[in-house]
Amino acid sequence: MDILVCIKQVPETNEVEVDEKTGVLKRDGIDSKMNPYDLYAIETALQLKEEQGGRVTVLTMGPPQAEEIIREGFMMGADAGYILSDRRFAGADTLATGYTLASGVKKIGEFDLLICGMQTTDGDTAQVGPAIAEILQIPHVAYVNKIEGVTETNLTVQKDMADSIERVEVSFPALITVTKEVNQPRLPSFKRKLETRDWEIKMLTLDDFADRKEEHYGLKGSPTQVERIFPPESNVEKTTWEGSGEELAGLIYNKLKEMKFV
Amino acid sequence: MSLLSVDYIKCNLCQKCVEACPFAAIDVIDDKIEFNEACKVCKICIKQCPEGAISLAETNQKSVNKDEYTGVLVFAEQVEGEVHPVTYELIGKGKELADKLGQDVNAVLIGHGFDKQAENILGYGVNNVYVYDQPELAHYRVEPYAAVLEDCIQKFKPTIILVGATSIGRSLAPRISTRFKTGLTADCTVLDVKENTDLIQIRPAFGGNIMAQIITPKHRPQMATVRYKVMTAPAEVENPTGKIVICSVDGSKLSSGVSVLQVTKKPQVDSIVDADVIIAAGRGVREEKDMKMLFELAELLNGKLAVTRPLIENGWGSYHQQIGLSGRSVRPKLIITVGISGSVQFVAGMKNAECIFAINSDPTASIFNVAHYGIVGDLYEVLPRLIEQVKEGGTIDAL
Numbered sequence: 027m028d029i030l031v032c033i034k035q036v037p038e039t040n041e042v043e044v045d046e047k048t049g050v051l052k053r054d055g056i057d058s059k060m061n062p063y064d065l066y067a068i069e070t071a072l073q074l075k076e077e078q079g080g081r082v083t084v085l086t087m088g089p090p091q092a093e094e095i096i097r098e099g100f101m102m103g104a105d106a107g108y109i110l111s112d113r114r115f116a117g118a119d120t121l122a123t124g125y126t127l128a129s130g131v132k133k134i135g136e137f138d139l140l141i142c143g144m145q146t147t148d149g150d151t152a153q154v155g156p157a158i159a160e161i162l163q164i165p166h167v168a169y170v171n172k173i174e175g176v177t178e179t180n181l182t183v184q185k186d187m188a189d190s191i192e193r194v195e196v197s198f199p200a201l202i203t204v205t206k207e208v209n210q211p212r213l214p215s216f217k218r219k220l221e222t223r224d225w226e227i228k229m230l231t232l233d234d235f236a237d238r239k240e241e242h243y244g245l246k247g248s249p250t251q252v253e254r255i256f257p258p259e260s261n262v263e264k265t266t267w268e269g270s271g272e273e274l275a276g277l278i279y280n281k282l283k284e285m286k287f288v
Numbered sequence: 289m290s291l292l293s294v295d296y297i298k299c300n301l302c303q304k305c306v307e308a309c310p311f312a313a314i315d316v317i318d319d320k321i322e323f324n325e326a327c328k329v330c331k332i333c334i335k336q337c338p339e340g341a342i343s344l345a346e347t348n349q350k351s352v353n354k355d356e357y358t359g360v361l362v363f364a365e366q367v368e369g370e371v372h373p374v375t376y377e378l379i380g381k382g383k384e385l386a387d388k389l390g391q392d393v394n395a396v397l398i399g400h401g402f403d404k405q406a407e408n409i410l411g412y413g414v415n416n417v418y419v420y421d422q423p424e425l426a427h428y429r430v431e432p433y434a435a436v437l438e439d440c441i442q443k444f445k446p447t448i449i450l451v452g453a454t455s456i457g458r459s460l461a462p463r464i465s466t467r468f469k470t471g472l473t474a475d476c477t478v479l480d481v482k483e484n485t486d487l488i489q490i491r492p493a494f495g496g497n498i499m500a501q502i503i504t505p506k507h508r509p510q511m512a513t514v515r516y517k518v519m520t521a522p523a524e525v526e527n528p529t530g531k532i533v534i535c536s537v538d539g540s541k542l543s544s545g546v547s548v549l550q551v552t553k554k555p556q557v558d559s560i561v562d563a564d565v566i567i568a569a570g571r572g573v574r575e576e577k578d579m580k581m582l583f584e585l586a587e588l589l590n591g592k593l594a595v596t597r598p599l600i601e602n603g604w605g606s607y608h609q610q611i612g613l614s615g616r617s618v619r620p621k622l623i624i625t626v627g628i629s630g631s632v633q634f635v636a637g638m639k640n641a642e643c644i645f646a647i648n649s650d651p652t653a654s655i656f657n658v659a660h661y662g663i664v665g666d667l668y669e670v671l672p673r674l675i676e677q678v679k680e681g682g683t684i685d686a687l
């Protein structure tokens with residue numbers, strides 16, 4: 027079974043703050059890590075490979091530094107890794123990101139199954155997985171929280187639908203996005219680290235793709251435009267009460283009564 | 289080629305832009321400012337540059353003819369015949385936007401074996417409900433649902449499409465936006481519309497730590513998803529005048545690689561999402577046994593008990609009681625937060641509550657920024673007396 031997992035590098039913390047006056051994001055350091063949901067995606071792929079045999083490839087679109095997360099994928103057990111890196115990919119929204127990743131997939135080869143995390147911790151849209159599936163014209167199942175069974179031609183999974191759990195079967199080629207309930211990702215192994223240290227990570231640019239039209243990638247290929255970024259607003263009119271426990275309880279009680287909650 | 293261009297005559301390499309960039313997307317290479325792939329074109333560097341040396345390169349995207357697209361289309365989500373209540377909230381917002389533009393708001397209902405669902409939707413004041421009732425659509429499967437929505441968009445050419453950010457909506461909407469090569473903004477908390485029909489979409493990102501205002505200036509339809517309980521459902525209208533329009537697509541377009549084997553309803557948990565009154569407990573509560581006190585207050589006010597994430601981690605509550613970004617969004621008439629600091633992640637899930645009381649002993653706690661009534665005090669002093677008072681009833685003279 028040939029499986030491809032899409033992984034993204036995200037900031038270590040999302041505790042960014044916006045300076046109200048200047049509109050600048052304040053950040054301490056720029057440490058980054060693999061999007062946590064993508065660890066579950068890799069684990070899902072590795073478990074399927076253990077059952078069915080095959081190969082697991084990891085793929086990311088990002089700056090050359092994204093090599094770190096590809097290496098982490100190797101340390102967990104992935105067999106090959108690619109980075110799609112090109113300044114012309116910068117400024118991509120989810121459509122352009124999906125298009126770039128799908129172009130990369132077409133270039134790399136044929137896969138039975140593509141796996142994405144359910145969302146990222148920075149952009150947080152959950153849109154890239156379905157976008158890739160649409161471009162490749164394959165079915166997708168989002169929010170998979172359990173893999174029930176796999177054969178050479180299809181996969182049976184459970185997906186979380188908020189009010190219900192659905193069991194569905196999907197035939198290959200297909201794409202799934204996974205939640206954190208799907209498994210417990212293994213830790214990167216030190217032994218694998220030594221073994222894979224010299225493995226090559228293949229870099230692809232726009233020039234490697236079949237579609238080389240710049241207007242399909244990056245900012246040019248992005249219909250959405252971020253007009254501005256600002257801090258979450260704080261509230262409206264407010265009343266503050268201070269005093270003894272007794273006084274405060276009385277003030278709350280009177281207000282609740284006035285508002286007919288008691 | 290670069291998205292942002294630097295005027296190298298003006299640039300004095302002060303590197304303020306390098307420091308200001310939240311995405312570490314600016315490097316100095318060979319004494320020149322260069323943008324790398326991490327650039328999100330947030331334009332913060334443009335504002336920060338004291339020399340005014342950075343500007344946005346034109347992308348030369350061609351614009352569609354916006355006049356060909358009119359009206360707001362709401363995706364009326366249903367599962368097993370039950371219309372998801374987010375649908376009505378989207379209709380409420382959709383009407384507001386449509387009124388501003390002097391256009392219609394319509395809904396599309398997809399499934400099989402409907403009886404009164406379309407009439408119920410008309411009751412919320414839409415102009416038309418487009419109903420696709422075909423056996424292949426009995427369960428949500430992405431390709432047939434996408435084929436139907438595509439058909440509806442081709443026929444009616446809406447300028448704005450609103451979809452609930454539910455598991456179905458978040459799976460279907462990106463499929464459609466990609467098919468039409470248009471923009472989709474996720475989890476919008478504020479929507480407004482410009483005169484030129486551009487939809488202003490505001491959404492949180494980075495775990496709610498920042499807000500982004502996003503537009504789709506050159507493509508149509510413009511698509512947005514909105515979480516349940518973020519917008520307000522409109523009152524039902526007395527004499528609905530809207531029409532039900534029966535539509536269908538050729539069965540050959542409804543094949544799918546997915547088959548639904550079984551649908552199991554989750555056991556109905558007592559949900560905080562629909563509660564009118566919520567008492568929310570945070571880490572200011574010192575011991576598990578003290579939760580009893582909060583539970584008692586919740587009972588007295590006919591409310592539900594909710595918690596912050598650390599309490600879930602302590603095992604003092606279950607996940608469906610968690611409010612916040614990684615929990616539930618709530619919009620009760622009244623919420624009383626007790627011993628909660630007011631982290632952005634928590635606030636993201638409750639700031640739309642109609643009335644917020646916050647009890648916290650620290651006057652600088654950020655929960656007071658969102659509270660309508662801030663009570664600076666020790667919860668162990670306030671709550672027992674409040675509970676006593678509610679039990680006693682009566683009125684207390686003005687304090």
Ligand SMILES: Cc1cc2nc3c(=O)[nH]c(=O)nc-3n(C[C@H](O)[C@H](O)[C@H](O)COP(=O)(O)OP(=O)(O)OC[C@H]3O[C@@H](n4cnc5c(N)ncnc54)[C@H](O)[C@@H]3O)c2cc1C
Nearest residue numbers: 087119120142143145146149150151152153154473474493
């Ligand atoms: C503040 C802010 C708000 C934004 N809002 C929107 C918006 O509303 N709509 C929009 O279209 N764009 C938006 N974007 C742009 C969006 O973040 C980028 O398109 C980003 O490249 C992918 O989106 P995501 O992080 O939301 O991924 P998601 O769709 O949440 O990611 C899901 C999965 O897709 C895969 N994946 C995602 N990105 C990559 C990658 N680069 N390489 C490999 N695999 C990947 C991973 O498996 C991941 O788990 C926003 C950006 C910012 C900074």
Ligand SMILES: Cc1cc2nc3c(=O)[nH]c(=O)nc-3n(C[C@H](O)[C@H](O)[C@H](O)COP(=O)(O)OP(=O)(O)OC[C@H]3O[C@@H](n4cnc5c(N)ncnc54)[C@H](O)[C@@H]3O)c2cc1C
Nearest residue numbers: 570571572596597612613614615627628629633649650667
């Ligand atoms: C990606 C991400 C997602 C997250 N999602 C969520 C989420 O969905 N929901 C969520 O809740 N959190 C979430 N968090 C965690 C969040 O950042 C905070 O850590 C959490 O909300 C804090 O909970 P708290 O207010 O109960 O505790 P604290 O921040 O510890 O606050 C306790 C408060 O109690 C007050 N206090 C102490 N003693 C008393 C007393 N005797 N009387 C009155 N007041 C007292 C203190 O002054 C303090 O303000 C998330 C974090 C991340 C990084």
